[in-house]
Amino acid sequence: MQPDIRTVIVTRYVTPLREGGSLPAIVEADDGFLYVLKFRGAGQGVKALIAELIGAEIARLLGLKMPEIVFAELNEAYGRAEGDEEIQDLLKFSTGLNLGMHYLSGAVTYDPAVMKPDALLASKIVWLDAFLMNVDRTARNTNLLLWNRELWLIDHGAALYFHHNWENWKEQSTRPFAQIKDHVLLAQASRLEEADEAIKKVLNETVINEIVGLIPDSWVEGAFQESAETVRKTYAEFLTIRLASSETFVKQAIHARVSGI
Numbered sequence: 001m002q003p004d005i006r007t008v009i010v011t012r013y014v015t016p017l018r019e020g021g022s023l024p025a026i027v028e029a030d031d032g033f034l035y036v037l038k039f040r041g042a043g044q045g046v047k048a049l050i051a052e053l054i055g056a057e058i059a060r061l062l063g064l065k066m067p068e069i070v071f072a073e074l075n076e077a078y079g080r081a082e083g084d085e086e087i088q089d090l091l092k093f094s095t096g097l098n099l100g101m102h103y104l105s106g107a108v109t110y111d112p113a114v115m116k117p118d119a120l121l122a123s124k125i126v127w128l129d130a131f132l133m134n135v136d137r138t139a140r141n142t143n144l145l146l147w148n149r150e151l152w153l154i155d156h157g158a159a160l161y162f163h164h165n166w167e168n169w170k171e172q173s174t175r176p177f178a179q180i181k182d183h184v185l186l187a188q189a190s191r192l193e194e195a196d197e198a199i200k201k202v203l204n205e206t207v208i209n210e211i212v213g214l215i216p217d218s219w220v221e222g223a224f225q226e227s228a229e230t231v232r233k234t235y236a237e238f239l240t241i242r243l244a245s246s247e248t249f250v251k252q253a254i255h256a257r258v259s260g261i
Contacts, residue, residue, distance in 0.1 A: 003057050005214055007071040008100065010037065016087060023090055026103055029072060035100030037072055038157065041093030046219040047164065048157035049099045054235065055132050055156025056101070057211045062124055062199055065152040071216065072100035097218050104152060110144035112184055117151055122188035123195035125153065130177040130249040131242060134159035138182045162238060166224070169234060173241040176252035186257050196250050205240045212236040 008029035016025045017036065027037045040046050052069070059066045076095045117125075129137050136158035137143050143155040162172040180186065189195075212235045220228040242249075 003060075003211060003214060005053075005069060005071055006031075007073060007097075008033075008035070009073045009075070010098075010100075013087075013091070023087070025087075027072070027100070029070070029100065034103035034105070035070060035072060036067075036103055036154075038099045038101070039074075039090055039094040040096065040098050040219070041090050044157065044164070046223045047160075049219060050163070050215055050235070051132070051160040052099050052101075052155070052157050053214060054211055054239075055128075055134065055159045056153075057214065058132070058203065059128055059153050059156075061202060061207060061211070062128060064121075064124060064128065065147075065150050067102040067104055067152060067154065070100045070102070072098045074098055097216050101154065104145060104147045107145040107147035107152065110142045110146055110151060110184075112139060112142070115146065115151075116188055117185065119188055119190045120195060120198075121151065122185040123191040124199065125185055126180065126183050126189040126253055127192060127195045127199060127246075127250065129159070129183060130180045130253050131239075131246065132156065132159035133161055133172075133177050133179075135161065135179050137184055139184045142184045144184070160235075160238075163235075166234075169238050170241070173238045174245045174248060177249045178252065178256075180249070180253045181256035181260070183253075186253065189253065189257060192250050192254055192257075196246055200243070200246070203243060205236075205243075208239045208243070209236050212239070 008031050010027050011030050012028040014026040016023055023042055025037050026034055028034055038049055038052055056066050056069045074094050134156055145152045145154055162169050212232045215232055217228045220231045224231045
């Protein structure tokens, strides 16, 4: 069955999170919960939201801890009373469907000096980031939280960067991922081959198509020249080919871990 993503309506802008260039914010929705909202009108636009959506749902499929993802509707009139002009413009250009992540109240940023995760867990996270070509899980910016004594993944907006150079997506799908050498959990990822084997038992073409099928039409319009059907098909083919070529990026990660380069 296709993953079920709820849709909520944003009712209150709580506070900006001035981290990175995308200006995410904590907002309240009509279900009474708080969410970290990623705006379609920010930075890399809807392509970052697509990467967030795909990365989060694949992580969840692999059994990794991931806050609930929701589609968040932003009304056209919302934010008119906002005093900060930069935020007001962001809200204006983000009317429509955005992406929210359930806010983990009390969570703290993961500190590699304090907590070392289990080797298989670390290996699965490293595998996932190599698979998604996620450049943003380093010691400088871990994009990991500790909540209820468990390690939670957040922020996959910098993944799948092939979609910023759409024309040669097939060539990029089989490339190794050299940036894995900077991954914050690489030193603990001593079971990468075991992780690869385990992940391939649950991740396949069928579930990739189901996850990619979640991409809303409204995110494709204006961001791509192709139809929504063609865009979803391209993402699915990219991920399917990359999965079949996992030996390439697994070997790269093992080499980086052993050699340090």
